[in-house]
Amino acid sequence: MNTLRKVSRRRFLQLTGFTAGGLVLGARVPGPGALAGVLDEATGSALNIFVSVRADGIVEIVAHRSEMGTGIRTGLPQIVADEMEADWQRVKVIQAQANPAYGSQNTDGSRSVRDFYLVMRQMGAAARTLLETAAADTWGVPAAQCRAREHVVHGPGGQTLGFGELAARAAKLPMPDTATLRMKAEADFRYVGQSLPIVDLDAMLAGEAVYGIDVQLPDMLYASIERSPWLQGKIESLESDAALAMAGVVDVVTLEAADGAPGFNPIEGVAVLAENNWSALRGRDALKLRWSASAHSEHSATQYLDGLAALVESGPGEVRRERGDVSAALERAEQMVRATYRTPYLAHASMEPPVATARVAAGSCEIWACTQTPQATRKAVAEALGLDVDAVVVHVTLLGGGFGRKSKPDFAVEAARLSSRAGRPVQVVWSREDDIRHDYFHACSAQHFQGALDAQGQVTAWLAREAAPPIGATFDPSVQMNSEGGLSQTFASVPFAVPNLRIESHPAPAHVRIGWLRSVYNIPYAFGVGSFVDELAHAAGRDPIAFWLDLLGEDRRLDFAGEGFNYSNYGRSLEDFPYDTARLAGVIRTLAERVPWKQSLPAGQGWGFSAANSFLSNMAVASKVEVRDGQLRVLEMHGVLDAGRVINPDRVHAQMEGGMIFGLSLALNGEITFERGEAQQSNFHDYPIARMQQVPPVIKTHIMPSAAPPSGVGEPPTPPVAPSVANAVFAASGQRIRELPLGKHLDV
Amino acid sequence: MKLTVNGTQREVDCEPDMPLLWALRDLLQLRGTKYGCGKGLCGACTVHLDGQARRSCQVTVADASGGAITTIEGLSADGQHPLQQAWREHNVPQCGYCQPGQIMAASALLAANPGASDDEIRSTMSGNLCRCGTYPRIHAAIKSAQYTNAAVEKAEDEA
Numbered sequence: 001m002n003t004l005r006k007v008s009r010r011r012f013l014q015l016t017g018f019t020a021g022g023l024v025l026g027a028r029v030p031g032p033g034a035l036a037g038v039l040d041e042a043t044g045s046a047l048n049i050f051v052s053v054r055a056d057g058i059v060e061i062v063a064h065r066s067e068m069g070t071g072i073r074t075g076l077p078q079i080v081a082d083e084m085e086a087d088w089q090r091v092k093v094i095q096a097q098a099n100p101a102y103g104s105q106n107t108d109g110s111r112s113v114r115d116f117y118l119v120m121r122q123m124g125a126a127a128r129t130l131l132e133t134a135a136a137d138t139w140g141v142p143a144a145q146c147r148a149r150e151h152v153v154h155g156p157g158g159q160t161l162g163f164g165e166l167a168a169r170a171a172k173l174p175m176p177d178t179a180t181l182r183m184k185a186e187a188d189f190r191y192v193g194q195s196l197p198i199v200d201l202d203a204m205l206a207g208e209a210v211y212g213i214d215v216q217l218p219d220m221l222y223a224s225i226e227r228s229p230w231l232q233g234k235i236e237s238l239e240s241d242a243a244l245a246m247a248g249v250v251d252v253v254t255l256e257a258a259d260g261a262p263g264f265n266p267i268e269g270v271a272v273l274a275e276n277n278w279s280a281l282r283g284r285d286a287l288k289l290r291w292s293a294s295a296h297s298e299h300s301a302t303q304y305l306d307g308l309a310a311l312v313e314s315g316p317g318e319v320r321r322e323r324g325d326v327s328a329a330l331e332r333a334e335q336m337v338r339a340t341y342r343t344p345y346l347a348h349a350s351m352e353p354p355v356a357t358a359r360v361a362a363g364s365c366e367i368w369a370c371t372q373t374p375q376a377t378r379k380a381v382a383e384a385l386g387l388d389v390d391a392v393v394v395h396v397t398l399l400g401g402g403f404g405r406k407s408k409p410d411f412a413v414e415a416a417r418l419s420s421r422a423g424r425p426v427q428v429v430w431s432r433e434d435d436i437r438h439d440y441f442h443a444c445s446a447q448h449f450q451g452a453l454d455a456q457g458q459v460t461a462w463l464a465r466e467a468a469p470p471i472g473a474t475f476d477p478s479v480q481m482n483s484e485g486g487l488s489q490t491f492a493s494v495p496f497a498v499p500n501l502r503i504e505s506h507p508a509p510a511h512v513r514i515g516w517l518r519s520v521y522n523i524p525y526a527f528g529v530g531s532f533v534d535e536l537a538h539a540a541g542r543d544p545i546a547f548w549l550d551l552l553g554e555d556r557r558l559d560f561a562g563e564g565f566n567y568s569n570y571g572r573s574l575e576d577f578p579y580d581t582a583r584l585a586g587v588i589r590t591l592a593e594r595v596p597w598k599q600s601l602p603a604g605q606g607w608g609f610s611a612a613n614s615f616l617s618n619m620a621v622a623s624k625v626e627v628r629d630g631q632l633r634v635l636e637m638h639g640v641l642d643a644g645r646v647i648n649p650d651r652v653h654a655q656m657e658g659g660m661i662f663g664l665s666l667a668l669n670g671e672i673t674f675e676r677g678e679a680q681q682s683n684f685h686d687y688p689i690a691r692m693q694q695v696p697p698v699i700k701t702h703i704m705p706s707a708a709p710p711s712g713v714g715e716p717p718t719p720p721v722a723p724s725v726a727n728a729v730f731a732a733s734g735q736r737i738r739e740l741p742l743g744k745h746l747d748v
Numbered sequence: 749m750k751l752t753v754n755g756t757q758r759e760v761d762c763e764p765d766m767p768l769l770w771a772l773r774d775l776l777q778l779r780g781t782k783y784g785c786g787k788g789l790c791g792a793c794t795v796h797l798d799g800q801a802r803r804s805c806q807v808t809v810a811d812a813s814g815g816a817i818t819t820i821e822g823l824s825a826d827g828q829h830p831l832q833q834a835w836r837e838h839n840v841p842q843c844g845y846c847q848p849g850q851i852m853a854a855s856a857l858l859a860a861n862p863g864a865s866d867d868e869i870r871s872t873m874s875g876n877l878c879r880c881g882t883y884p885r886i887h888a889a890i891k892s893a894q895y896t897n898a899a900v901e902k903a904e905d906e907a
Contacts, residue, residue, distance in 0.1 A: 276770055351782070351790070400782070400844070661881025661883065684785050690883075691874040693874040
């Protein structure tokens with residue numbers, strides 16, 4: 001089992017680009033030469049792979065990560081501009097095509113700033129160094145006496161030259177040595193730490209921003225695809241005459257899928273190609289299709305979850321982390337608490353569904369897509385068409401939301417295969433129904449906990465057992481046990497100072513494509529852990545926040561040594577990013593000071609609390625709810641985040657607001673079920689996402705001031721929300737809900 | 749078929765039952781109006797038809813052909829509609845995809861009911877989904893625009 005897991009983990013990393021770290025700089029700053037064609041929108045003199053300067057002074061900065069709403073297309077260039085002393089008003093941001101020269105472009109895992117903060121500073125410093133050197137050469141003075149400030153280099157005798165005037169000369173200089181780059185003092189930061197408006201704001205408000213669905217090429221066809229309703233079904237019969245006879249329909253094309261791991265491969269389907277979306281959709285409705293059964297065509301989510309719950313309650317699983325003697329401590333317990341929690345499958349449902357446009361011509365392919373992962377898209381398309389990766393160009397549009405769905409390039413592969421067949425550019429537009437029925441679903445889970453309390457109400461044993469289909473199964477169907485990376489998301493990495501602790505797993509074979517969704521396994525596991533801590537606190541007759549702080553114990557850096565668990569730390573070393581319980585305790589204490597946690601409330605109202613460390617950040621959430629006549633209303637949500645240094649505070653607040661609302665949405669409403677292998681939900685009427693009326697009128701966010709390295713922002717606000725709301729429901733009503741979504745038990 | 753869009757008469761060659769959404773996007777290249785669900789559930793495709801907010805995925809070209817259609821591209825000449833300004837002031841968008849529909853829904857609401865209460869705003873705007881969760885800022889921006897409008901009207905009354 002261990003060997004299997006290791007092999008598939010390596011394959012998983014290779015397939016997903018989920019490797020740690022950003023762009024590793026060599027001795028010299030990477031020059032622009034390695035990037036022929038990549039900076040095709042840039043018109044200035046290139047100073048390195050991220051920066052070019054036009055003669056008119058406009059500084060062009062490459063955004064190599066995908067913009068899906070986090071503000072990253074602003075945040076990373078804002079670091080470069082600051083370090084190079086560019087005037088933000090004269091900066092133009094250019095979106096990178098897929099190219100490994102930029103390092104990882106896989107915009108996922110809340111790691112754009114974490115992995116590239118230093119690299120962006122180095123790129124800015126390198127560009128500034130070249131401009132200063134060019135000025136020094138022009139004036140015949142030592143470069144050390146020349147200083148760039150606000151788009152101008154100043155010489156020792158008061159001379160000045162603008163960036164635009166220096167650009168051509170600077171671009172001819174050798175790349176500077178990375179070791180000798182002079183970096184700005186942090187006290188001199190002009191933009192880092194400032195809430196600059198996002199660069200796409202005006203275009204978004206005018207309806208001019210270009211998303212994947214807005215690409216339009218001459219002679220382009222639109223494709224709508226009917227896919228197998230269950231995993232690995234094949235086309236058994238197809239009648240397409242009626243579809244072909246419809247106005248605007250050009251062709252009907254089958255897309256066969258190979259057997260084996262789902263990976264990033266398209267699901268088997270039948271595409272209707274038409275002159276416009278409406279014709280494609282109508283043609284598709286006229287298809288007559290039968291699908292063959294598969295090993296997954298009897299999958300029932302209810303039965304499956306019942307099975308997982310029975311498994312985790314039935315007995316020991318494989319031990320994943322252990323210290324002390326849990327069994328003995330449970331036997332000695334003054335009071336024992338046990339509970340089983342369930343969380344459902346979820347779909348991403350970004351407002352823009354997956355859409356990709358492909359233009360395949362002799363021996364080459366161009367893709368335009370709302371992709372989170374341009375390089376994996378390029379590789380997947382090249383493999384599907386039998387092309388060299390160099391023959392595939394991937395243009396990245398804005399993403400109308402991503403949340404992990406658009407990390408999987410199956411939709412771009414569909415477009416490429418269809419364009420290849422049609423001999424014309426093709427845009428594949430997933431309908432909302434396609435998006436919800438054929439997602440890479442977020443894993444469901446069952447979790448069972450047992451806790452021992454002594455006579456003083458101290459926790460002496462923590463036993464936690466889980467079963468959840470692993471993401472790894474999407475890439476290797478033999479994987480049935482969640483990985484260490486998966487368990488490192490709150491479940492096995494619990495930071496509690498309990499003397500006896502055991503974490504166990506049971507296998508959960510996957511029957512649907514399992515993917516990652518904003519904060520990934522932290523969603524189910526933070527619900528289980530955060531609910532169970534609350535149950536223990538109540539059993540001990542303690543205040544839940546004080547109880548949390550007690551459980552964390554003395555401030556310390558966790559190393560998990562000698563407990564048999566290889567904590568993944570989101571791919572970063574514990575030296576660079578320690579798991580410091582003082583910072584988790586810090587957000588909890590700060591939150592407790594900011595909310596009237598102990599106020600006396602009318603009957604039917606209550607506060608709930610939870611906290612989680614995820615993506616190297618710490619987040620605490622308190623929610624106030626009212627439960628009346630079976631109706632749940634969330635009245636307030638408060639969040640405190642420690643994410644280290646923040647680049648653009650307004651965007652961090654926005655991610656906190658949005659991440660908490662995302663968490664609330666899934667807590668109240670989120671559930672995908674399957675019967676006979678088919679997803680039972682299809683659109684926003686049966687897979688509701690939170691509407692304005694469900695969102696509390698009071699949402700307050702606080703960012704802990706910090707000069708620690710930037711950790712993660714996009715995902716950490718989500719995990720503590722569901723347990724905080726469920727705990728508040730208990731405080732308000734005495735009803736302990738151990739199953740998400742809460743909407744199954746209360747009107748929401 | 750003829751459509752009057754943003755004050756200009758346009759000709760579209762399509763079946764009369766084509767939803768206005770696809771005619772705007774695919775035939776007239778007005779791509780600020782977004783597809784989100786195709787069922788009138790999310791509001792991403794909201795436009796004005798004779799001043800009323802309508803889900804363009806639920807209006808056929810035939811139904812729209814007699815009326816005056818306004819899309820996000822035609823809401824203001826320069827992107828300075830009071831709501832666009834308020835959206836800027838509050839940095840509302842995250843991914844931005846749903847925002848044209850949000851702005852079109854909010855502008856129809858304020859045109860019909862300039863003093864809409866908090867509850868009326870929440871009720872009307874609950875027809876428009878935002879997966880990024882920009883609702884608190886949408887609400888705040890609409891309130892800002894109301895204050896600005898009220899101040900402008902007051903100044904005009906006094907003048």
